[in-house]
Amino acid sequence: MLYLIGLGLSDERDITVRGLDIVRSCSRIYLEAYTSILTVPVNVLEEYYGKTVKVADRDFVEIESDEILRDADKEDVAFLVVGDPFGATTHTDLVLRAKERHIPVRSIPNASIMNAVGVCGLQLYNYGQTVSLVFFTDTWRPDSFYDKIKQNATLKLHTLCLLDIKVKEQSIENMARGRKIYEPPRYMTVNEAVAQLLEVEEKRGDGICGTNTVAVGLGRVGCNDQTIIAGTLEELLDAEVGPPLHSLVIAGQMHFLEAEMLKSYAINPASIDQYADIHE
Amino acid sequence: MLYLIGLGLSDERDITVRGLDIVRSCSRIYLEAYTSILTVPVNVLEEYYGKTVKVADRDFVEIESDEILRDADKEDVAFLVVGDPFGATTHTDLVLRAKERHIPVRSIPNASIMNAVGVCGLQLYNYGQTVSLVFFTDTWRPDSFYDKIKQNATLKLHTLCLLDIKVKEQSIENMARGRKIYEPPRYMTVNEAVAQLLEVEEKRGDGICGTNTVAVGLGRVGCNDQTIIAGTLEELLDAEVGPPLHSLVIAGQMHFLEAEMLKSYAINPASIDQYADIHE
Numbered sequence: 001m002l003y004l005i006g007l008g009l010s011d012e013r014d015i016t017v018r019g020l021d022i023v024r025s026c027s028r029i030y031l032e033a034y035t036s037i038l039t040v041p042v043n044v045l046e047e048y049y050g051k052t053v054k055v056a057d058r059d060f061v062e063i064e065s066d067e068i069l070r071d072a073d074k075e076d077v078a079f080l081v082v083g084d085p086f087g088a089t090t091h092t093d094l095v096l097r098a099k100e101r102h103i104p105v106r107s108i109p110n111a112s113i114m115n116a117v118g119v120c121g122l123q124l125y126n127y128g129q130t131v132s133l134v135f136f137t138d139t140w141r142p143d144s145f146y147d148k149i150k151q152n153a154t155l156k157l158h159t160l161c162l163l164d165i166k167v168k169e170q171s172i173e174n175m176a177r178g179r180k181i182y183e184p185p186r187y188m189t190v191n192e193a194v195a196q197l198l199e200v201e202e203k204r205g206d207g208i209c210g211t212n213t214v215a216v217g218l219g220r221v222g223c224n225d226q227t228i229i230a231g232t233l234e235e236l237l238d239a240e241v242g243p244p245l246h247s248l249v250i251a252g253q254m255h256f257l258e259a260e261m262l263k264s265y266a267i268n269p270a271s272i273d274q275y276a277d278i279h280e
Numbered sequence: 281m282l283y284l285i286g287l288g289l290s291d292e293r294d295i296t297v298r299g300l301d302i303v304r305s306c307s308r309i310y311l312e313a314y315t316s317i318l319t320v321p322v323n324v325l326e327e328y329y330g331k332t333v334k335v336a337d338r339d340f341v342e343i344e345s346d347e348i349l350r351d352a353d354k355e356d357v358a359f360l361v362v363g364d365p366f367g368a369t370t371h372t373d374l375v376l377r378a379k380e381r382h383i384p385v386r387s388i389p390n391a392s393i394m395n396a397v398g399v400c401g402l403q404l405y406n407y408g409q410t411v412s413l414v415f416f417t418d419t420w421r422p423d424s425f426y427d428k429i430k431q432n433a434t435l436k437l438h439t440l441c442l443l444d445i446k447v448k449e450q451s452i453e454n455m456a457r458g459r460k461i462y463e464p465p466r467y468m469t470v471n472e473a474v475a476q477l478l479e480v481e482e483k484r485g486d487g488i489c490g491t492n493t494v495a496v497g498l499g500r501v502g503c504n505d506q507t508i509i510a511g512t513l514e515e516l517l518d519a520e521v522g523p524p525l526h527s528l529v530i531a532g533q534m535h536f537l538e539a540e541m542l543k544s545y546a547i548n549p550a551s552i553d554q555y556a557d558i559h560e
Contacts, residue, residue: 008296009389016390017300018293084391086398092537095401099544107399109289109391109502110296111364114404116389118366121375124394125412129437130405155431157409222389257372264379 002072002098004085006110009222011040012048019108023049026078030056030068032091034167036082036113037185037245039223045080053080057168061090065097072103083112113221113247117160120216120228121261122249127160128152133193133248134164135186143200149250150208156253156277161197163188163246187244190217190229194237194248209233209250214276216249216262217241231267232275239267253277282352282378284365286390289502291320292328299388303329306358310336310348312371314447316362316393317465317525319503325360333360337448341370345377352383363392393501393527397440400496400508401541402529407440408432413473413528414444415466423480429530430488436533436557441477443468443526467524470497470509474517474528489513489530494556496529496542497521511547512555519547533557 003022008014015023023029031042033055038045046053056068056079068079085091085107098105118124129152131145145161152159166186174181194217197209209215211234219227219241227242236248251262259278263269283302288294295303303309311322313335318325326333336348336359348359365371365387378385398404409432411425425441432439446466454461474497477489489495491514499507499521507522516528531542539558543549 006391010298013298013301014296016288016294016296018290020297021293084395084398086395086401087404092401092403092541096537096540096544106504109396109399111286111389111391112395112404114398115364115366115392115395118364118394119387119389121366121372123372124367124392125410125442127410128408129435130407132405151435155409162405224386257376260376261372264376 001076002069002103002105003076003078004091004095004105004107005078005080006084006108006112007038007080007082008110009083009113009116010220010224011038012045014110014222016108016110019110022076022108023078023080024051026076029053029078029080031080032056032061032082034058035087036165038082039220058090061094065094068094069098069101069103072098073101084110084114087112087114111222113162114160116221117218117247117249119221120218120230120249120265122158122216122251122254122258126158126252126254128155128157130160130162132162132164133188133196135166135188136196143204146200146204146208150206153208153252158252159250161193161248161250163193163248165245188246189244190219190236190241190246190248191238193246194233198233198237212275214251214262214272216251216265218247218249219243220245221247228265229267230262230265230272232271235267235271251276253279256280281356282349282383282385283356283358284371284375284385284387285358285360286364286388286392287318287360287362288390289363289393289396290500290504291318292325294390294502296388296390299390302356302388303358303360304331306356309333309358309360311360312336312341312362314338315367316445318362319500338370341374345374348374349378349381349383352378353381364390364394367392367394391502393442394440396501397498397527397529399501400498400510400529400545402438402496402531402534402538406438406532406534408435408437410440410442412442412444413468413476415446415468416476423484426480426484426488430486433488433532438532439530441473441528441530443473443528445525468526469524470499470516470521470526470528471518473526474513478513478517492555494531494542494552496531496545498527498529499523500525501527508545509547510542510545510552512551515547515551531556533559536560
């Protein structure tokens with residue numbers, strides 16, 4: 001059996017009891033380590049499971065899937081994913097490869113940012129499509145997310161913005177020279193995301209994510225040091241959200257209770273009253 | 281501290297290790313029992329925790345929140361929610377009441393249908409707004425969900441349909457006579473949901489959820505006997521999805537890999553090729 005097991009969002013103890021029992025009984029364990037991170041390194045997981053854990057980066061999962069699936073029709077193999085197993089397309093690909101070989105697959109769900117973001121008080125069923133914000137470079141400043149936020153805003157819906165994670169990236173020079181030297185990991189902060197949103201608003205000008213747009217910055221959702229800060233984008237530009245990972249929600253129209261929750265997390269509750277679109 | 285703890289989707293072992301440790305250390309434990317259900321009764325939870333669990337129905341949570349919050353500034357109280365704690369508005373209300381009294385609140389996230397639905401292969405970031413389908417009665421056949429599915433379809437997005445749950449409902453006669461006699465619980469099946477969608481499509485006629493619309497029926501997501509069946513609505517009208525709870529996804533445009541996953545679950549893979557809107 002190939003088990004895809006969600007690890008949740010914080011540390012080694014956010015796995016479910018069912019998931020932990022399965023991990024401890026598997027003969028090989030892989031940890032997907034490129035779409036998200038836990039707050040603990042892999043050796044903490046190894047100690048907790050009493051097992052060796054092989055870290056699988058993007059190349060490994062995409063190129064060496066044969067190795068992951070080896071003998072999984074006869075023994076149990078665990079593929080661990082931070083959050084929920086079905087957050088990223090790559091895992092669909094792994095499942096399809098397993099199915100082609102008639103390897104049974106079972107997944108153990110867990111919290112991911114896609115549902116845990118509900119903790120900020122904006123109701124999950126009032127969200128539209130999720131968008132991803134990538135780090136702008138000098139020459140690459142893609143802004144297609146703006147159209148999606150605009151579509152959501154037109155429908156009065158909230159937008160969850162997933163913020164870029166860069167791990168195991170090579171500089172252009174090292175890549176050109178074939179040197180396997182990697183840049184330090186980078187995690188987009190709420191402040192960086194807000195700056196990019198304001199820049200694109202400046203260019204596009206539809207009033208979708210301007211200085212007075214109400215939003216929520218989240219840090220380390222699900223961890224004991226979780227941070228939730230609500231305010232206008234102008235207020236969030238300099239807000240202290242703490243260590244990574246961060247996420248951002250652009251608020252749409254909100255129910256009275258959603259606004260009350262936001263005010264409880266607000267830099268300045270009066271800003272929520274002034275700028276949020278609140279209905280009874 | 282007031283702890284809101286997600287129990288996940290299946291049985292007593294879908295709680296996270298962190299959540300379980302907290303539950304076992306709390307002085308009072310409440311189980312919210314009206315927006316979803318586990319596959320095990322409350323006495324199984326009590327045995328597993330080694331603690332008494334008080335079942336809290338909707339009235340209790342809304343009217344007796346004082347009792348839930350009693351002394352929670354001095355001792356630890358657990359409020360258990362099937363799935364993730366922030367699936368339903370009522371819990372936001374409880375958090376706000378706690379905050380008013382300066383009771384610290386912490387939540388332990390878990391999988392909910394809102395993210396675990398990703399297991400069907402349709403990617404979570406391609407979903408629009410979630411809709412709820414309620415049981416039609418002779419006199420009440422609300423169809424506002426149709427407009428939301430239409431909005432999502434226009435944006436080529438998938439729609440998760442949450443299906444109605446009726447627990448502790450009184451008949452009109454028993455309610456009128458003040459008799460606390462409750463009807464047996466009812467859980468909307470995929471078949472019932474599809475019949476309602478086809479009825480509304482017949483009336484509205486925009487081609488949003490007709491007989492050839494591709495959809496996915498899900499039963500007991502996250503459980504060992506999880507069922508996933510893809511097909512046209514006509515095919516799903518009589519499909520066997522197994523015991524409750526059920527959910528339904530109306531597919532929007534899909535990526536090639538999403539379509540491959542759907543075909544692996546299809547009643548008739550050729551229907552997916554014929555009727556799905558697939559892009560490379």
